[in-house]
Amino acid sequence: MSDEQLMSWRPRLTVRLRLTLSYAGLLVIAGAVVSCIIWLVFRIVPNYPLNGANPRDRRVLPPSRGDILHLVVTLSGWALGFLAIAGLVGGWFLAGRMLKPLQEITAAARKAASGSLDHRIGLTGIRDEFTDLSDTFDEMLGRLQRSFEQYRRFAANASHELRTPHAVMKTMLEVAAADPDHQDVPELVKRLAETNQRGIDIVEALLSLTALNNRSVELDPLDLAAVVRSALPALSSEARAAEVELTCDLAESVVEGNEVLLHQVVVNLVQNGIRHGGGSVAITVAPGRLVVRNTGSVLHPARIRTFTEPFAKARYGAGHGLGLALVDRIVETHHGSLDLAPIPGGGLTVTVVLPTADLVG
Template sequence: MDRPPGLSVRFKLTLSYAGFLMVASALLLAVVALFLLRYVPDRAIITPGPLIPNRSDLLRAFVPKAIWMLAFLLVFGLVGGWILAGRMLAPLTRITNATRKVAAGSLSHRIELEGRQDEFRELADSFDAMLARIEAQVAEQQRFAANASHELRTPLAITQTLLDVARNDPDHDTAELVDRLHYVNGRAIDLTEALLLLSRADRRSFTRERVDLSLLVEEAAETLLPLAEKRGVTIETSGEVSPTVGSYPLLLQLTTNLLHNAIVHNLAEHGTVRTNTAAFAGVVVLTVDNTGEQLSPQLVATLTEPFQRGSQRVRRDHSGVGLGLAIVKSITRAHDGTLALVPLASGGLRVTVQLPAAPPGPPGIPGPAGGQQPEPR
């Protein structure tokens, strides 16, 4: 925003220092003058010795020197105040220059202010930390945009290829072409809906209500039971009532994604998925364990990034669009919770979601008013 030019902060501080010095000096001189005049008679006293001056004589001798002293203190206050203000505002100048560089697009610039821990140092450190977070978020958004463009381009390219084949070969099997187009289009729709869901969770534009995580686990397990049976995976649920406050559809999507991920990325046969809900002082915890391959900590650290399915993990049908755990992370963050992924020594993965507990309320836990069940992403 353009503002009319005004006095600089350094000039204002200089005037403040000089003005304070002048006021203090004037008060000091006034006190001295009053103290001296108190013991000086109004008229001169003639004695055998030297003539004792009166108050008029004292004022004629004192006032000019006091004026010269005040003039000297004014100049001294202005010069000294200008120097002191410059030294005091030097860190602020560095912060301002860093802000201008950031505004010009240099997010990698840091202030790195030296010196003792004072208000300017705290401001500079907070600014550097903010820049680091912004730089990381911008880089993440750029990667996300590039990956999303790539993922969306793939089904469109396949569709274009199939249509070209059909146009060049009129005798091609139409039913097979329709089936392939239907599958590719379904994958594109799933990806688009997952991106919209991820954006909705990031904006936190949802209605909050009282939700029980244990009921969500049961609902998600019932929904995904056919997929688990098809893959030979056993789902084991346990735990206690774990009420929190948030969006029922989003938290159900979170639970469904965790169970779907645990089922898909499991052993080829005789796999197991274990879920547990627990309530502690101020928090509720949802834990999902699954059997499977041994995963390295480096690989696990990338699984919550968008479109990072894990190169070492088995991919079959129903493998999703690569946004399952990214959506879980976004929904957890939107509900002021934390998400932790830990590889199990025996193989598989443990995912722990911790959310703030709901305040005490009526025993009834409302569910959704209606609508379709969320699809795994």
């Protein structure tokens, strides 16, 4: 028989059995100590003849020291046997009761390992180590469930978004191949280029999200207003082409950040306002804060809460829905916060709060 087979045939000593043996062993040892003390006490009793209470009564002989020691040893043996049985029975019951919460946690872990993440333990009663472990395990299951649900939605939406440009290009090429003599080639090339660019944008955004999830970012003190100024030329050109008014109010704001990533945040937020907003976009930089406001239609708060989910805005027919998701991930990487709030008259206010810092030199 191999070593692995020998290991598999070894008896399984459960925690409950070990606790039971420990309880019983402790009782037996304590009883044995008490018995030894009693035996030692009687060992030092003087060995002289004992007389009865009435010296004239000769019918009952008083016990000798040897008789008393023999009785002590006999009763101690019976007591130790009783303690051993009581320790085993009581220890088995107590160990089972104490380990019941652990069994529930184990059952929940098995269900989670099989793919069921909607089960919760929810231990109640006195706060102890088991309830703390249960609450921590339930919180972990909740996070895992939300993560897997988000991953499934992301995978489904990504597959759909990546398939759409290719399906559109395939249709245009099939139509052109079926009737090549009646095609506007420049227009066809333009539409193919636009559709291909959309696919490229989606792939680049997905790669950016993946890169942020798999690397640490070095943060250095920098002026957030300077980052906005570096992005303004391209953003102003796009705003003029879309006939959108772009205004700025830039104050010095030194934050801990990565210049390339914060430049991406500024570009994504302003482009979001230009392409999906109304007739104006306002950029404000204050200490530790970047605010981008754009006019537009009235937005419901429940809808706004989904904008930072990947492909969320694509469900409303606006872009591929990765811009704000990328912004949210970049802000999280910078240990900041992102807040999206509707403007009562219509439009959206996006506020980015970043940790402040001091410029060196």
